[in-house]
Amino acid sequence: MDFLPTLEASWNQKTQQHICIIGSGPSGLAALKIIRDSQQFKGGLWTATAFEARDKVGGIWLPAPPISNPPSTPLYDSLTTNLPHPVMAYTSFPFPAGTSLFPPASTVLKYFEDYAAHFELNEHIRLNTPVLSITRDHTAGKWTVCVRALETSAEETHDFDYVIVANGHYRLPRLPATPGLGEWVEAKRAVHSVYYRNPSTFGDAKTVLVVGGGPSGQDLVTDLLASGRNVVHSVTGAAPENLHDGRLKVRGRIAQYGDLDKGLVTFEDGSEESGIDKAVLATGYKFDFPFFPTSVLRPSIPPPVPPLPGALYNSTYHIFPLARHVFPLVGADEFPSSTVAFLGIPIRVAPLPLLEAQMRAVLHVFEHPESLDPTQEAIDIISRYETLRARVAQQRASSSPTQFPDGVDGPISGPSEDPVELAIAAAWHRFEGHEQFQYRDAMHAFAEYPHRVPAWEIEMYDAKGILREEWRDLERLGQAEEWVKDVGAGEGEKVAEEWVDLMRKLLRRAEERHPERSRL
Template sequence: MSEGNKTICIIGAGAAGLAALRAILDTPQYKAGLWKPTVFEERDQVGGIWLPDSATDKSGLPMTPLYDSLTTNLAHPVMCFPSFPFPPSTPIFPVAARVQSYLESYTAHFELNPFIRLNTLVTDVLRDQSRWKVQFHSGESVDFDFIIVANGHHRIPRYANVPGLESWLALKKAMHSVWYRHGQYFGDKVLVVGGGPSGNDISAEMRSYCTVLVRSITGALREDSGNLKIRGRLTKLGSDGQVFFEDGSVESDVDYCILATGYQVSLSFLSPPLLYPALPPPCPPLPDTLYNSTYHIFPLARHIFPIQTTFPPTSLVFMGLPVRVAPLPVMEAQAAAIVHAFAHPEAFDVERETRDVLARYAELGDDPAAIARKWSVFTEELQWRYQDELHEFAHKDIRVPQWRKDMYGAKVLLRSFWVELERRGEADEWVKGVGEGGIDEWAALLQKLLRAAQEWESSK
């Protein structure tokens, strides 16, 4: 057991930072007065990506890519913190404002506010002998024993490497979806690049504002349906509105392009020698320092703990990096593992963790660039195993229940059916009073909803 008073810096008051703080306040070390946590948040409220921010100024990056029509793409009983369900009667796929209210309620319920410093931007994190020196935009500098990096990774746009894109951006004929807030007229023919959730939502909304909506989705087959054209990977943006695709097809007279092409992992407060902004060298062996490829931080044990030679691997940790997961349950599991490692650094077996990282590296192929892109992307099976193993590491008897797995797997059908129920005006009746008896009521409702969705799908 580590001894003595320890100070803990948490960077970011989004879902990850709040989960970390709550886990710390639940420890015997905090209750004994040995651990002193502080969360530092750049913005004026908690919530992170769910806290709205205007995108009217195209010269600067908004704090969040949150668009006006966003609803969750996972049912809230699946995506919530398992220890804190959404309020009774919440729509199954809530709008963003309800998620923001949920995080504010979480903060109030667990009495987290006294430990959060708002309007406080971390500018640098440096290793100073056996402690961390954290510097802020005000010029203030504070030493800490532990750092939890929970700053999110949905702000810095990732642009496709497409010939002609820079010209389109310069001519204001294209923008990244980080600036998108609502449907509007961008021209008669609009191109949306990207097949993720934001690309899907933006495309569905934009079809009402243009004559022809062209979608570029890597790996997609060519298809035309109404005013929607689906094409494969974008290869070139030409002059005079010409757009070229991998299958050799060309679209002419495209007026505007919206790039729903994702985001970079960005940690501006960490710089060499702590973190190098580059693709890591091929493995094995693991490098002696950390790298940020913009797709992943490497090498991290369990996607959390840095394996390197400069500082103890349990003294600076990362949260919220896995993608294509139910994020809040993953963050809760990560927080449990982190506080256990802070209290029991001897439980961290560097040799075993190194073997595990190298084994995953070998599974993903032999191209370092391709491995970087795949590293943080989880399959369904991996995310369930990941959560269970983190709880096991933290000595918590918690397993992902089967209903969460089933409902995650049925997320697309469930969301489609929920949209249909909203169209019919029946959605509110489905959830009325549900949740007053706890999470089990939500689980039962989702199972009922799935059966109805399957019948609806088969009857179409």
């Protein structure tokens, strides 16, 4: 069964190999730490350099004003984690004892800074050095990486044996293709949430439309209500509902942005809302890798499979085809799978432990390129494609055939694109249920690393919504700090045990406050 060309293998244990990492956010820091842990690094066979465009580590957790287009981070003032930090943290580095269970962004940034300092990662990071381009030198079997040192404006070219793409995917905003939205954006009546920092973003606007039901959308609704504004919250699939004495109107998906003078929007059920002063769209982000030429990473939806395409595609919803959501599976022409890896692509996950698992698998492939079986990986990709296609077809059978499925904002390059293929793209890297934990275990097994996801982590991930609700209540009552006092001050396994005990105590509190939930 011949799916792909033979993979290029460039591993040579007798020659020092150089690894390039793009970015020093959560993904790049995890990559550096795992590399430093390796026997190859300790033996002098691997070196690593991370290029970071900004002046500090931390990625999206490093604040910045919304002045660039787009801003270098979507971080807003009120942001806290939406996962309890024992679930979110790197497995090798817990948050400090007594940390708020759902810490603010400033605490998370300090965590990454401490992580980099503790594991001596900073010496491998070149700050203020964006990557401009990456090309493959097939003759030398190297990656040619061009960067710019911002302090001198000088461009530099370096050769690497391996490239780890860790630049994140929360910068380039995705705007829906809803009719009329363009006019609202042009009139500065609508803006993506990447530009939001606090309610003052909207000046004297009294009624704000928030589009999107994810964590950011929910946070913005909370912010705006607390500021005294009225909010219309558009959430796909939501039933119409008026809350907070009518100050919050929950509505379904928007069908059209209408008359600007009236501040009018029409929803898919035919209902309308007027008097909207501003709109903010928490509608997600596009995958963006500007350092790869479009001739190499094609900016479009890939053709239906099988067979797998012979090129790598960026639909902005997914990168395809990637073996294990990490390794380009297009043969040795432009992207030899054993020399390049994309980190942190999956969504709806606990990211930091997943990054550790991915990185261990990456180093296993760098060391043992033959371990990545292209035929089996192609079979697995085709199987996932067929599963998702069947799921999308079933969903479309019960909805309007002209509507783009949930998670899809519309065509990328033209109306001829198949909504089914778009929906598959949108779902490709989105892990449902416990898929992320199965994936992590599979990546560790592949890397021959003896770690499996502990049961408590799955339990607490599933309970994250209840835990966050209870924690917010404790904060309102002024009791949160007392609850976490000295929690996590033990040593070794005691650290995790203390945090698990706290979270279970919080769940018992929720049961006592809401006994009806336990009967559901």
